Amino acid sequence: AAGGAPTNMQKEQMFGLAEKEMEYRVDLFNRLTYTCFEKCIEKRHKEAELNMGENSCIDRCVSKYWQVTNLVGQLLGNQPKM
Amino acid sequence: AAGGAPTNMQKEQMFGLAEKEMEYRVDLFNRLTYTCFEKCIEKRHKEAELNMGENSCIDRCVSKYWQVTNLVGQLLGNQPKM
Amino acid sequence: AAGGAPTNMQKEQMFGLAEKEMEYRVDLFNRLTYTCFEKCIEKRHKEAELNMGENSCIDRCVSKYWQVTNLVGQLLGNQPKM
Amino acid sequence: MDKSMLGDLDGLPEEDKMRMAAMIDQLQIRDSLRMYNNLVERCFTDCVDTFRRKTLDKQEESCVRRCAEKFLKHSMRVGMRFAELNQGVATPD
Amino acid sequence: MDKSMLGDLDGLPEEDKMRMAAMIDQLQIRDSLRMYNNLVERCFTDCVDTFRRKTLDKQEESCVRRCAEKFLKHSMRVGMRFAELNQGVATPD
């Protein structure tokens, strides 16, 4: 890739890679949302509001999930590609 | 889009949108099938036939799932795009 | 497809089919991995090593999963397209 | 989701209709393969629970057979009901 | 995953940027539709458990309403916290 405009093949790969990264982030966000719902939200749904306990549980859950993501990333040599 | 043939860009977007809608319907059907199996089917699988109780459970499960889909659609302003 | 080079349309379909088959194999492998983890691995994670029981459970789990795949394939007339 | 996003494709040239048909074919193949994987995972999970041997015993095998048959019947029934609702067929309680 | 794979797209011609924007749009549409399916599955599973009739009763319906509202609030809160962490905003315990 040193100097010159990228070839068509390189461009396709770049677009493909960008797409995969976005899919990865969406997937991460969806799993995070699902997992923290499972861990924090009372399932009988007696109220339409999140109560204080649920709100602080969500904040901590997201924070810990983030740390696990980073920790696992380190273990894999900071390469998302396992 | 008023008058004239669609441009290539518009065409691509239309195809993309059509593809997303079909994926959405397939995803909906698969979740519905999975969920109603979970709710209605006896898991030891002693028989190869669905019994009467299972059959009527399936019918009602599909019907109620459909209603939940519509209800949630209304709550989101009838926009599937949340 | 008798004689002559494939048309563009045929080529696109072939690539599409190849992609779907690879996706199918990846999906199969992921479900197999997930399911055998659920069935064989002790969840408290007291050790970083798989013990002998877990290892032989994995081998048998993969083998039985494979047999179920084949059995279901036969029932469906050996057509993956149900 | 009442109105389809696909409404205005009818007026398109032949070439685009063929492309659309090919896309639908591809999605159906993907869907069938996923259904197959789904069925296998579901019936394995429900029917196989011991790992003292590496081959299915008779009981597990017949459980898988029944499970697969029920799964297919279930899917077909769900598909029929789903299609009726999509077409707005109303039925009494 | 600290560094984005997308770093060097800024220098690209206008045409490629438009293509990238279209791709992002498409992924967001897919994501919204999946979220919608997710919400429906989740609230159906939590709120509907009896199948003696084929219409939702009052209790089930209001459970679904509350569940949907909570799900959306939950998603928004997760989204905010997630964005903060992505931008490296540190907050005390």
Place this chain on the structure above:
Amino acid sequence: MDKSMLGDLDGLPEEDKMRMAAMIDQLQIRDSLRMYNNLVERCFTDCVDTFRRKTLDKQEESCVRRCAEKFLKHSMRVGMRFAELNQGVATPD
């Protein structure tokens, strides 16, 4: 699923083989990223259960480390056995 749908690609021109290789690369990248998300979700679910603080405690952290290591070893073993079965290597019970 015994016979591969890919059988007759060998005779294709160089250009198509390159396109096929690029497609395989893309699918592998997607698969690796999904595996990474999978591992994180699995080990978070198994190891983190209290939310009184917003940082992992020592015990949770070492549980995640062990879980990740086991997950990878598990995946590798499954991959080896799976490959053997795909190649038709038979082994005694």
